[in-house]
Amino acid sequence: MKTPGIVSTISELRGQIAQWREGHELVGLVPTMGALHEGHLSLVRETQKHCQKLVVSIFVNPAQFAPHEDFDRYPRSLESDADKLSTVGADLIFAPSVAEMYPAGFATSIEVGGPSRGLETDFRPHFFGGVATVVAKLLIAALPDYAIFGEKDYQQLLVIRRLTHDLGLPIEIGGGAIVREADGLAMSSRNAYLKPDERRIAGTLNVILKDTTAKLRSGATIATAESGATAALIAAGFKSVDYVAVRDASTLERIERLDSPARILAAVKIGGTRLIDNMAV
Numbered sequence: 700m701k702t703p704g705i706v707s708t709i710s711e712l713r714g715q716i717a718q719w720r721e722g723h724e725l726v727g728l729v730p731t732m733g734a735l736h737e738g739h740l741s742l743v744r745e746t747q748k749h750c751q752k753l754v755v756s757i758f759v760n761p762a763q764f765a766p767h768e769d770f771d772r773y774p775r776s777l778e779s780d781a782d783k784l785s786t787v788g789a790d791l792i793f794a795p796s797v798a799e800m801y802p803a804g805f806a807t808s809i810e811v812g813g814p815s816r817g818l819e820t821d822f823r824p825h826f827f828g829g830v831a832t833v834v835a836k837l838l839i840a841a842l843p844d845y846a847i848f849g850e851k852d853y854q855q856l857l858v859i860r861r862l863t864h865d866l867g868l869p870i871e872i873g874g875g876a877i878v879r880e881a882d883g884l885a886m887s888s889r890n891a892y893l894k895p896d897e898r899r900i901a902g903t904l905n906v907i908l909k910d911t912t913a914k915l916r917s918g919a920t921i922a923t924a925e926s927g928a929t930a931a932l933i934a935a936g937f938k939s940v941d942y943v944a945v946r947d948a949s950t951l952e953r954i955e956r957l958d959s960p961a962r963i964l965a966a967v968k969i970g971g972t973r974l975i976d977n978m979a980v
């Protein structure tokens with residue numbers, strides 16, 4: 700058990716990283732919005748394979764929530780997050796205030812095209828602008844050698860890879876495999892919103908995606924697979940399906956056939972909660 704230090708300003712973060720750099724240590728960054736679960740801890744463990752020193756940022760980023768979304772009720776638990784991080788040996792927590800990340804007069808936003816088009820953007824048009832801006836700021840603040848993002852937000856991972864490449868940031872972007880509950884539900888801080896009956900239905904999302912993937916592999920067309928999965932999700936009790944889509948795994952462009960690596964991605968609503976999941980086809 701090693702209790703990580705906590706800093707809240709970019710200048711303190713840079714000061715600590717500069718000290719590590721003097722000892723020629725490789726630095727990793729795990730950006731999070733807190734409410735940490737096993738999925739985040741697996742990102743920490745993966746990053747430790749690449750770096751000697753590890754920073755976890757915890758910042759609930761207002762710019763990636765629309766006014767009607769859950770910014771106010773998003774779980775915040777810095778103390779228990781720090782306890783969890785001490786069990787995996789994180790070195791430093793960067794937990795800035797909103798004013799530190801968005802000082803008065805802040806007027807810059809980063810817009811990424813390419814993989815941010817469609818899917819999440821059709822339903823959360825504000826989302827990737829907010830993510831790209833805060834992630835660019837975090838990456839530039841820490842300038843780590845390696846940063847990791849979970850594959851649960853697969854489109855986000857591709858958007859961040861695009862952004863890092865396009866801005867020429869000398870940072871390797873890793874993707875962390877999805878960590879799931881016993882019934883297959885992808886771990887997410889938002890799972891805490893689910894009532895018991897919703898939680899039971901939520902577990903079927905992954906089962907239906909797996910089943911759809913099996914059908915695709917045995918020859919179902921993409922259109923049939925997508926519409927079959929949508930019908931199965933509604934029958935399982937989800938309130939609505941934002942999308943179920945089979946796309947090219949590296950560009951997220953629409954595809955007609957499965958002749959290159961593909962990914963199935965879905966977003967559904969249950970009660971007041973929106974869930975996403977995806978898997979390789």
Ligand code: PAF
Nearest residue numbers: 730731732760830833852
């Ligand atoms: O995936 C998340 O938790 C967030 O979108 C991120 C990447 C930390 C940016 O706020």
